Amino acid sequence: MFAFKANAISGGNSINTIVLLDERFTNKQQKAIKSGINKWVYSSRGMISLSTTTISLANILNHLTDSGCVGVTAVIPLASSSNTIKSYDKQIKKYTLGLTYYNKCSLSFMFLVVDRLTDSRDLQVVSTHEFGHAIGLALDKHPDDVHAIMHGTYNHSTTSDCLTKIDMKLFCNKYDCDVKEMLYCKTD
Numbered sequence: 695m696f697a698f699k700a701n702a703i704s705g706g707n708s709i710n711t712i713v714l715l716d717e718r719f720t721n722k723q724q725k726a727i728k729s730g731i732n733k734w735v736y737s738s739r740g741m742i743s744l745s746t747t748t749i750s751l752a753n754i755l756n757h758l759t760d761s762g763c764v765g766v767t768a769v770i771p772l773a774s775s776s777n778t779i780k781s782y783d784k785q786i787k788k789y790t791l792g793l794t795y796y797n798k799c800s801l802s803f804m805f806l807v808v809d810r811l812t813d814s815r816d817l818q819v820v821s822t823h824e825f826g827h828a829i830g831l832a833l834d835k836h837p838d839d840v841h842a843i844m845h846g847t848y849n850h851s852t853t854s855d856c857l858t859k860i861d862m863k864l865f866c867n868k869y870d871c872d873v874k875e876m877l878y879c880k881t882d
């Protein structure tokens with residue numbers, strides 16, 4: 695069985711999280727997902743720290759039995775033809791690109807609809823967005839700014855590929871930091 699060292703998500707200045715990446719993602723996809731998730735490490739100046747491991751789905755599911763308050767996110771590919779995505783498409787009346795089930799004190803699941811994310815940039819930005827949910831951001835309401843990565847709808851030409859001030863405000867509201875100290879990009 696895969697063993698890992700879990701660190702609790704806590705307040706203060708350091709949020710350690712573990713990312714379990716499903717080995718069914720191709721190397722190219724893994725690279726895009728990791729660089730998407732790492733935007734949070736960069737923009738938070740290391741307040742978020744990550745360890746990423748590529749493992750099989752069976753081993754990811756073993757973590758379900760783990761207890762305790764751990765910040766672990768499993769990242770799993772899902773096809774647009776799956777029932778979950780079909781019903782979600784209907785519910786939101788849009789094409790679902792990613793879906794995150796946030797469990798503060800358990801394993802969070804982050805699904806990426808890979809056949810709709812064949813462009814690496816798209817996969818990267820959607821990974822940044824979904825990981826924002828995986829660390830507990832914008833669970834009730836997405837921000838209105840169309841450039842923000844945490845906006846509810848992804849648009850290849852208008853959604854920023856780096857975290858914006860609005861995104862980092864969401865982060866600092868939750869994790870108690872000063873947005874002025876964060877690294878974010880300017881958008882029009």
Ligand SMILES: [Zn+2]
Pocket residue numbers: 823827836844845846
């Ligand atoms: Zn969202």
